[in-house]
Amino acid sequence: MSDIDNDLMFQILCSSLLMRCVLVFSGLLFCVLVTGVITDAIKDAVSRPRPGFFWRCFPDGRGFFDNVKKDVLCIGDKDVVKEGHKSFPNPKRLVSFYLFGSVVP
Template sequence: MDVADHVSEVSLRAVLYMIFMWLDKQTPFIRHIEEEELWMYRYPSIPSIVPKWGLYILLVLIPAILFLIEYAVNQRLKDIIKGFYALTLVYMINGIFTVMLKLLVGRPRPNFFMRCFPDGYGTDINHCTGEYRGHMDGRKSFPSAHATFAFSGMFFMTLRMCRILQIKDPGRHKGWKCLTVIIPVIFAVLIGVSRTCDYHHHYSDVLFGAIMGMGISYFVYYAYYWAEGMSPDEIRKSLANFY
Protein backbone atom coordinates (compact mmCIF):
# COMPACT_ATOMS: atom_id res chain seq x y z
CA MET A 1 0.00 0.00 0.00
CA ASP A 2 1.25 3.47 -0.86
CA VAL A 3 0.52 6.74 0.94
CA ALA A 4 -2.62 7.40 -1.10
CA ASP A 5 -4.03 4.00 -0.08
CA HIS A 6 -3.42 4.73 3.59
CA VAL A 7 -5.02 8.17 3.30
CA SER A 8 -8.04 6.61 1.59
CA GLU A 9 -8.43 3.92 4.26
CA VAL A 10 -8.10 6.36 7.16
CA SER A 11 -10.45 8.88 5.54
CA LEU A 12 -13.12 6.23 5.01
CA ARG A 13 -13.05 5.26 8.67
CA ALA A 14 -13.15 8.91 9.75
CA VAL A 15 -16.28 9.49 7.66
CA LEU A 16 -17.93 6.32 8.97
CA TYR A 17 -17.10 7.34 12.54
CA MET A 18 -18.72 10.77 12.05
CA ILE A 19 -21.84 9.11 10.64
CA PHE A 20 -21.92 6.78 13.64
CA MET A 21 -21.60 9.66 16.12
CA TRP A 22 -24.34 11.63 14.35
CA LEU A 23 -26.73 8.68 14.33
CA ASP A 24 -26.01 7.94 17.99
CA LYS A 25 -27.42 11.34 18.97
CA GLN A 26 -30.73 10.91 17.14
CA THR A 27 -34.07 10.21 18.82
CA PRO A 28 -35.29 6.60 18.51
CA PHE A 29 -38.70 5.52 17.27
CA ILE A 30 -41.22 5.97 20.10
CA ARG A 31 -42.86 2.57 20.20
CA HIS A 32 -46.33 2.36 21.74
CA ILE A 33 -46.40 0.34 24.95
CA GLU A 34 -49.63 -1.07 26.34
CA GLU A 35 -50.08 -0.88 30.09
CA GLU A 36 -50.35 -4.67 30.18
CA GLU A 37 -46.83 -4.88 28.72
CA LEU A 38 -45.15 -2.80 31.40
CA TRP A 39 -44.26 -5.86 33.47
CA MET A 40 -41.58 -6.67 30.87
CA TYR A 41 -39.88 -3.32 31.50
CA ARG A 42 -40.11 -3.03 35.30
CA TYR A 43 -36.74 -4.55 36.13
CA PRO A 44 -34.42 -2.57 38.43
CA SER A 45 -32.15 0.08 36.97
CA ILE A 46 -28.65 -0.88 38.09
CA PRO A 47 -25.18 0.05 36.76
CA SER A 48 -23.74 -1.96 33.89
CA ILE A 49 -21.59 -4.92 34.93
CA VAL A 50 -19.39 -4.12 31.92
CA PRO A 51 -19.52 -0.32 31.42
CA LYS A 52 -18.94 1.26 28.02
CA TRP A 53 -15.39 2.26 28.88
CA GLY A 54 -14.65 -1.31 29.92
CA LEU A 55 -15.99 -2.62 26.62
CA TYR A 56 -13.92 -0.11 24.63
CA ILE A 57 -10.76 -1.04 26.52
CA LEU A 58 -11.40 -4.71 25.78
CA LEU A 59 -12.04 -4.01 22.09
CA VAL A 60 -8.71 -2.19 21.85
CA LEU A 61 -6.55 -4.07 24.34
CA ILE A 62 -7.12 -7.68 23.25
CA PRO A 63 -6.48 -7.01 19.52
CA ALA A 64 -3.46 -4.83 20.41
CA ILE A 65 -1.93 -7.63 22.50
CA LEU A 66 -2.55 -10.21 19.78
CA PHE A 67 -1.14 -7.91 17.08
CA LEU A 68 1.99 -7.32 19.17
CA ILE A 69 2.47 -11.04 19.75
CA GLU A 70 1.98 -11.73 16.05
CA TYR A 71 4.50 -9.06 15.09
CA ALA A 72 7.03 -10.34 17.63
CA VAL A 73 6.77 -13.82 16.10
CA ASN A 74 6.43 -13.07 12.38
CA GLN A 75 7.92 -9.56 11.98
CA ARG A 76 5.44 -8.79 9.19
CA LEU A 77 4.31 -5.20 9.65
CA LYS A 78 2.28 -5.10 6.43
CA ASP A 79 0.15 -7.99 7.64
CA ILE A 80 -0.46 -6.22 10.96
CA ILE A 81 -1.53 -3.04 9.16
CA LYS A 82 -3.87 -5.05 6.95
CA GLY A 83 -5.40 -6.67 10.01
CA PHE A 84 -5.76 -3.29 11.72
CA TYR A 85 -7.61 -1.80 8.76
CA ALA A 86 -9.89 -4.83 8.54
CA LEU A 87 -10.71 -4.75 12.26
CA THR A 88 -11.42 -1.02 12.33
CA LEU A 89 -13.71 -1.42 9.31
CA VAL A 90 -15.55 -4.15 11.21
CA TYR A 91 -16.06 -1.76 14.13
CA MET A 92 -17.28 1.09 11.91
CA ILE A 93 -19.75 -0.99 9.87
CA ASN A 94 -20.99 -2.73 12.99
CA GLY A 95 -21.47 0.56 14.84
CA ILE A 96 -23.53 2.15 12.07
CA PHE A 97 -25.77 -0.90 11.59
CA THR A 98 -26.26 -1.24 15.35
CA VAL A 99 -27.29 2.38 15.88
CA MET A 100 -29.57 2.37 12.83
CA LEU A 101 -31.44 -0.67 14.15
CA LYS A 102 -31.71 0.84 17.63
CA LEU A 103 -33.29 3.98 16.17
CA LEU A 104 -35.65 2.15 13.82
CA VAL A 105 -36.85 -0.55 16.24
CA GLY A 106 -37.13 1.54 19.41
CA ARG A 107 -37.52 -1.46 21.69
CA PRO A 108 -37.66 -0.55 25.41
CA ARG A 109 -35.02 -1.98 27.71
CA PRO A 110 -36.01 -4.29 30.59
CA ASN A 111 -35.34 -1.39 33.01
CA PHE A 112 -37.20 1.21 30.91
CA PHE A 113 -39.95 1.80 33.49
CA MET A 114 -37.44 2.75 36.19
CA ARG A 115 -35.67 5.05 33.74
CA CYS A 116 -39.00 6.68 32.94
CA PHE A 117 -40.19 6.87 36.56
CA PRO A 118 -37.17 6.73 38.92
CA ASP A 119 -39.46 6.84 41.98
CA GLY A 120 -41.27 3.73 40.76
CA TYR A 121 -44.65 5.42 40.37
CA GLY A 122 -46.40 6.28 37.12
CA THR A 123 -48.39 4.76 34.28
CA ASP A 124 -48.23 7.26 31.40
CA ILE A 125 -44.96 6.32 29.74
CA ASN A 126 -45.46 9.14 27.25
CA HIS A 127 -44.74 11.61 30.05
CA CYS A 128 -41.62 10.32 31.81
CA THR A 129 -40.34 12.13 34.88
CA GLY A 130 -36.81 10.74 34.65
CA GLU A 131 -33.80 12.25 32.92
CA TYR A 132 -34.51 12.72 29.20
CA ARG A 133 -31.30 11.08 27.98
CA GLY A 134 -31.84 8.19 30.35
CA HIS A 135 -35.32 7.23 29.22
CA MET A 136 -34.52 7.91 25.55
CA ASP A 137 -31.59 5.52 25.85
CA GLY A 138 -34.07 3.16 27.48
CA ARG A 139 -35.78 2.91 24.09
CA LYS A 140 -32.64 1.60 22.38
CA SER A 141 -32.59 -2.00 23.53
CA PHE A 142 -32.47 -3.85 20.19
CA PRO A 143 -29.86 -4.95 19.34
CA SER A 144 -27.35 -4.95 22.19
CA ALA A 145 -24.40 -2.76 21.19
CA HIS A 146 -22.23 -4.52 23.76
CA ALA A 147 -23.02 -7.83 22.03
CA THR A 148 -22.55 -6.59 18.46
CA PHE A 149 -19.23 -4.90 19.21
CA ALA A 150 -17.89 -7.69 21.42
CA PHE A 151 -18.76 -10.46 18.97
CA SER A 152 -17.67 -8.54 15.87
CA GLY A 153 -14.27 -7.70 17.35
CA MET A 154 -13.59 -10.95 19.17
CA PHE A 155 -14.86 -13.20 16.37
CA PHE A 156 -12.62 -11.34 13.92
CA MET A 157 -9.63 -12.01 16.17
CA THR A 158 -10.64 -15.66 16.41
CA LEU A 159 -10.74 -15.93 12.60
CA ARG A 160 -7.37 -14.23 12.37
CA MET A 161 -5.84 -16.50 15.01
CA CYS A 162 -7.16 -19.55 13.14
CA ARG A 163 -5.27 -18.31 10.09
CA ILE A 164 -2.06 -17.52 11.98
CA LEU A 165 -2.02 -20.81 13.91
CA GLN A 166 -3.01 -22.72 10.75
CA ILE A 167 -5.83 -24.41 12.59
CA LYS A 168 -6.80 -26.56 9.58
CA ASP A 169 -3.37 -28.09 9.16
CA PRO A 170 -2.76 -31.50 10.75
CA GLY A 171 -0.07 -31.58 13.38
CA ARG A 172 0.67 -31.49 17.06
CA HIS A 173 -0.99 -29.30 19.70
CA LYS A 174 -4.34 -29.30 17.88
CA GLY A 175 -6.25 -29.12 21.15
CA TRP A 176 -4.22 -26.19 22.45
CA LYS A 177 -4.71 -24.32 19.20
CA CYS A 178 -8.48 -24.83 19.31
CA LEU A 179 -8.61 -23.63 22.91
CA THR A 180 -6.47 -20.59 22.15
CA VAL A 181 -8.49 -19.34 19.20
CA ILE A 182 -11.79 -19.58 21.06
CA ILE A 183 -10.68 -17.43 24.03
CA PRO A 184 -11.71 -14.09 22.44
CA VAL A 185 -15.21 -15.45 21.74
CA ILE A 186 -15.50 -16.55 25.38
CA PHE A 187 -14.93 -12.93 26.42
CA ALA A 188 -17.67 -11.87 24.00
CA VAL A 189 -20.11 -14.44 25.41
CA LEU A 190 -19.47 -13.25 28.98
CA ILE A 191 -20.05 -9.63 27.96
CA GLY A 192 -23.28 -10.54 26.18
CA VAL A 193 -24.62 -12.53 29.14
CA SER A 194 -23.77 -9.67 31.51
CA ARG A 195 -26.21 -7.41 29.61
CA THR A 196 -29.10 -9.64 30.66
CA CYS A 197 -27.86 -9.93 34.25
CA ASP A 198 -27.86 -6.14 34.76
CA TYR A 199 -31.26 -5.79 33.03
CA HIS A 200 -30.01 -3.58 30.22
CA HIS A 201 -31.10 -5.99 27.48
CA HIS A 202 -33.50 -8.80 26.67
CA TYR A 203 -32.03 -12.17 25.71
CA SER A 204 -33.11 -11.71 22.09
CA ASP A 205 -31.23 -8.38 21.93
CA VAL A 206 -28.02 -10.15 22.85
CA LEU A 207 -28.61 -13.19 20.64
CA PHE A 208 -29.33 -11.09 17.55
CA GLY A 209 -26.40 -8.81 18.38
CA ALA A 210 -24.06 -11.80 18.56
CA ILE A 211 -25.22 -13.18 15.20
CA MET A 212 -25.05 -9.76 13.56
CA GLY A 213 -21.59 -8.99 14.95
CA MET A 214 -20.16 -12.31 13.80
CA GLY A 215 -21.79 -11.93 10.38
CA ILE A 216 -20.24 -8.51 9.79
CA SER A 217 -16.90 -9.77 11.06
CA TYR A 218 -16.92 -12.78 8.74
CA PHE A 219 -17.90 -10.65 5.73
CA VAL A 220 -15.05 -8.17 6.24
CA TYR A 221 -12.55 -10.93 7.03
CA TYR A 222 -13.52 -12.79 3.86
CA ALA A 223 -13.28 -9.59 1.80
CA TYR A 224 -9.74 -8.93 3.06
CA TYR A 225 -8.32 -12.46 3.09
CA TRP A 226 -10.24 -14.64 0.61
CA ALA A 227 -7.52 -14.44 -2.09
CA GLU A 228 -4.60 -14.93 0.29
CA GLY A 229 -2.18 -17.59 -0.94
CA MET A 230 -3.87 -17.90 -4.34
CA SER A 231 -2.09 -17.46 -7.66
CA PRO A 232 -3.44 -14.95 -10.24
CA ASP A 233 -4.93 -17.84 -12.23
CA GLU A 234 -6.66 -19.24 -9.15
CA ILE A 235 -8.06 -15.81 -8.33
CA ARG A 236 -9.46 -15.43 -11.85
CA LYS A 237 -11.05 -18.89 -11.70
CA SER A 238 -12.54 -18.12 -8.30
CA LEU A 239 -14.02 -14.84 -9.54
CA ALA A 240 -15.38 -16.55 -12.65
CA ASN A 241 -17.13 -19.17 -10.50
CA PHE A 242 -18.44 -16.48 -8.17
CA TYR A 243 -20.07 -14.46 -10.94
Protein backbone atom coordinates in the same frame (compact mmCIF):
# COMPACT_ATOMS: atom_id res chain seq x y z
CA MET B 1 23.25 -17.36 -0.99
CA SER B 2 25.17 -14.55 0.60
CA ASP B 3 24.40 -12.68 3.79
CA ILE B 4 23.13 -9.71 1.76
CA ASP B 5 20.56 -11.92 0.03
CA ASN B 6 19.45 -13.33 3.40
CA ASP B 7 19.10 -9.83 4.88
CA LEU B 8 17.10 -8.68 1.86
CA MET B 9 14.79 -11.71 2.08
CA PHE B 10 14.31 -11.05 5.82
CA GLN B 11 13.43 -7.39 5.17
CA ILE B 12 10.94 -8.34 2.46
CA LEU B 13 9.35 -10.94 4.74
CA CYS B 14 9.11 -8.47 7.64
CA SER B 15 7.62 -5.72 5.48
CA SER B 16 5.09 -8.18 4.03
CA LEU B 17 4.14 -9.34 7.53
CA LEU B 18 3.86 -5.76 8.74
CA MET B 19 1.64 -4.85 5.79
CA ARG B 20 -0.65 -7.80 6.53
CA CYS B 21 -0.91 -6.78 10.19
CA VAL B 22 -1.79 -3.21 9.17
CA LEU B 23 -4.44 -4.47 6.76
CA VAL B 24 -5.98 -6.77 9.38
CA PHE B 25 -5.99 -4.01 12.02
CA SER B 26 -7.49 -1.46 9.64
CA GLY B 27 -10.13 -3.99 8.59
CA LEU B 28 -11.08 -4.61 12.22
CA LEU B 29 -11.21 -0.88 12.91
CA PHE B 30 -13.44 -0.36 9.88
CA CYS B 31 -15.64 -3.23 11.07
CA VAL B 32 -16.10 -1.66 14.50
CA LEU B 33 -16.87 1.79 13.08
CA VAL B 34 -19.36 0.58 10.47
CA THR B 35 -21.02 -1.78 12.94
CA GLY B 36 -21.38 1.04 15.48
CA VAL B 37 -23.09 3.31 12.97
CA ILE B 38 -25.39 0.56 11.72
CA THR B 39 -26.25 -0.54 15.27
CA ASP B 40 -27.18 2.97 16.39
CA ALA B 41 -29.30 3.53 13.29
CA ILE B 42 -31.19 0.27 13.78
CA LYS B 43 -31.62 0.91 17.51
CA ASP B 44 -33.11 4.35 16.81
CA ALA B 45 -35.41 2.92 14.13
CA VAL B 46 -36.64 -0.12 16.10
CA SER B 47 -36.74 1.57 19.53
CA ARG B 48 -37.64 -1.46 21.63
CA PRO B 49 -37.47 -0.67 25.38
CA ARG B 50 -34.98 -2.33 27.70
CA PRO B 51 -36.21 -4.42 30.65
CA GLY B 52 -35.50 -1.59 33.14
CA PHE B 53 -37.31 1.04 31.08
CA PHE B 54 -40.07 1.55 33.66
CA TRP B 55 -37.55 2.69 36.26
CA ARG B 56 -35.88 5.01 33.75
CA CYS B 57 -39.20 6.63 32.90
CA PHE B 58 -40.57 6.68 36.47
CA PRO B 59 -37.60 6.95 38.90
CA ASP B 60 -39.90 7.16 41.95
CA GLY B 61 -41.93 4.11 40.85
CA ARG B 62 -45.22 5.94 40.23
CA GLY B 63 -46.66 6.47 36.76
CA PHE B 64 -48.40 9.69 35.72
CA PHE B 65 -51.35 9.84 33.34
CA ASP B 66 -52.29 12.88 31.23
CA ASN B 67 -56.09 13.14 31.12
CA VAL B 68 -56.07 15.51 28.13
CA LYS B 69 -53.86 13.46 25.81
CA LYS B 70 -54.96 10.14 27.36
CA ASP B 71 -51.35 9.05 27.57
CA VAL B 72 -48.74 8.20 30.19
CA LEU B 73 -46.27 10.98 31.02
CA CYS B 74 -42.65 9.97 31.41
CA ILE B 75 -40.94 12.10 34.09
CA GLY B 76 -37.41 10.67 33.86
CA ASP B 77 -34.35 12.40 32.41
CA LYS B 78 -34.74 12.64 28.59
CA ASP B 79 -31.27 11.23 27.79
CA VAL B 80 -31.69 8.31 30.19
CA VAL B 81 -35.14 7.54 28.79
CA LYS B 82 -33.83 7.68 25.19
CA GLU B 83 -31.05 5.21 26.05
CA GLY B 84 -33.71 2.98 27.62
CA HIS B 85 -35.24 2.46 24.17
CA LYS B 86 -32.05 1.02 22.67
CA SER B 87 -32.15 -2.69 23.39
CA PHE B 88 -32.00 -4.22 19.91
CA PRO B 89 -29.70 -5.33 18.21
CA ASN B 90 -26.65 -6.31 20.21
CA PRO B 91 -23.46 -4.76 18.71
CA LYS B 92 -21.39 -7.85 19.57
CA ARG B 93 -23.61 -9.97 17.35
CA LEU B 94 -23.25 -7.55 14.45
CA VAL B 95 -19.44 -7.50 14.80
CA SER B 96 -19.31 -11.30 14.81
CA PHE B 97 -21.60 -11.42 11.77
CA TYR B 98 -19.40 -8.90 9.93
CA LEU B 99 -16.21 -10.79 10.81
CA PHE B 100 -17.76 -14.10 9.71
CA GLY B 101 -18.74 -12.53 6.40
CA SER B 102 -15.29 -11.06 5.84
CA VAL B 103 -13.32 -14.19 6.82
CA VAL B 104 -15.43 -16.79 5.03
CA PRO B 105 -15.42 -16.11 1.27
